[in-house]
Amino acid sequence: MMEGASILLVEDSETQALQLRRMFERAGLRVARTRDAETALATLNDARPDLLVVDYRLPGMNGDELVRIVRQTGATRTLPVLMLTGDDASEVERQGLDSGANAYVPKRGGGELIVSRIRALLRQTRGRPIEDGPAPALRQARLMLLDTDDANRDPLVGRLSAEGYRVDCCADPVVALAAIEADDIDGILVIERERDFALSARLDGCRVARASGMALVALTDDAEPATMLAGLAAGVDDVVSRRSDGDMLLVRIRAIVRRKLARDEEAAGIARERAQAIALAQARAEADSADRLAQANAELAGANALLRETQAQLVQSAKMASLGELVAGIAHEINNPLAFILAHQATVERAVAGAREADDATRATLLTKAADRLGSIRSGLTRIQELVVKLRRFSRLDDGEVSQIDIPDAIDAVLTLLAPRLGTVRVVRDYGPARMLECSGALVNQVVMNIVANAADAVDPVAGEIAIATGSADGQYLIRIDDNGPGIPEDKRERVFEPFFTTKDVGAGTGLGLAIAYGVVRSHGGTIEIGRATRGGASFAIRIPEQS
DSSP: OOTTOEEEEEOOOHHHHHHHHHHHHHTTOEEEEESSHHHHHHHHHHOOOSEEEEESSOSSSOHHHHHHHHHHSGGGTTOOEEEEESOOOHHHHHHHHHHTOSEEEEGGGOHHHHHHHHHHHHHTTOOOOGGGOOOOSSOOOEEEEEOTTTGGGOTHHHHHHHTTOEEEEESOHHHHHHHHHHTOOSEEEEEOOSTTOHHHHHHHHHHHHHTOOOEEEEEESOOOHHHHHHHHHHTOSEEEETTSOHHHHHHHHHHHHHHHHHHHHHHHHHHHHHHHHHHHHHHHHHHTHHHHHHHHHHHHHHHHHHHHHHHHHHHHHHHHHHHHHHHHHHHHHHHHHHHHHHHHHHHHHHHHHHHTTSOHHHHHHHHHHHHHHHHHHHHHHHHHHHHHHHHHHHHHHTTOOEEEEEHHHHHHHHHHHTHHHHTTOEEEEEEOSOOEEEEETHIIIIIIHHHHHHHHHHSOTTTOEEEEEEEEETTEEEEEEEEOSOOOOHHHHTTTTSTTOOSSOTTSOOSOHHHHHHHHHHHTTOEEEEEEOTTSSEEEEEEEEOOO
16 A cells, blocks of 8 residues: 555645655655645645645644644545644644544654654555445444453553443453454554564454454553554554553544544445445436337347348358359369360371371271270260259259259269369268258258368368268258268367357368358258267268158
């Protein structure tokens, strides 16, 4: 809490103000300074610092009067205040603390004592969380006097009771620790007879862990600066000599407890304001819930429309990517037979030209060779013709209309177009007697093509095998596609149909193929399931209701 905390210093002496500013800044504090109380009030109206350091004697309004005004305002009622003075008289300290200051330090005490006091005051801001509930508005403050010898015989108990405090006495530190855990007391007065303040440090550790705003005061046998420094370092809020003036002892305790009660009151007020704000917000929400719901529905409809439009664009992009691969494959399939047709055509031309001038035996040999080459040319042309026919059949399947489609014939057309991608992968066909199905062409050219293409990428290029089977049972048409690849792990089977999800390397797939396939199957009222194939790889079962 110390590092970066802000301080408002009210000091009329330029020399002392400069010394204090340098000392505070070396300690990691941010310092603003005014020369008089009137200017300080105006500053506090604009911004609230973490701590107020006030010289008792100021031009015009004195420091104690400034503190009384500060304590009258709810926003600054719990603001920590440290009062400084060059006077030695205890009466000045009494007046300062009675006005509402939290601590008093004579300037002759030195910079180390002043900084220690500031550290102790800032440490006290770790109050109980507001969520713990507001404290009662009016009640007796409850104190505990902890003396490991015999607290009941301490005359301070009677004097505190006469001041209106409820005082519990105990000699066992465990009881005090339990009281901190229960957070049912306002402060603990610890009689420290040892200078190591081990008991106080133990209590403060529990207080910090509990995030309690309880006050902790150490009562000592002397008022030496070294004793005070040791106590403040141990974590107490104040160190008071039991040998000091009786009234002063009560005043010091009263100042510490008063600030704790003020913090509780402030927390209760904030809690009440928060509860009122929540209630008001709920009332307003109920009053205009219909308008909010209509607006939310309109926004949701717009978002759904945008999502559908984006999805359509992504699907079209994926289809165009597939089309690009098909075009490359078709070009490859046409180019191969065309190349050997052209090569054989040149051989035929040379054989015919040579036969014109050759003898009978040579002419027969050349014509036989030309006839063989013409047969090869016819085979290549037939292959190109078959490819064109299947390409036309595939293009007719892409019109999106529902019609009677020969599923095995359509699958064969897809396999022909995927031949370059399949390479040496073996494809096993097992078509049942039922061939016709009323569906859209996308069922084959999107669903089957995407699944077979993925299987081709998954299986071994040399020993890979893909099995495609069709059949009909229980009013449903079945298309099953199995492979002998690595398969799909069970923990990923539910995600493979999500858009953009892919098990391929980055840049090797869009993650839209199976998402598109899933949408097409659902549009037909069908299902698509993933399992383990008998060959060890993935198995896709597509079931489409048959039209009656």
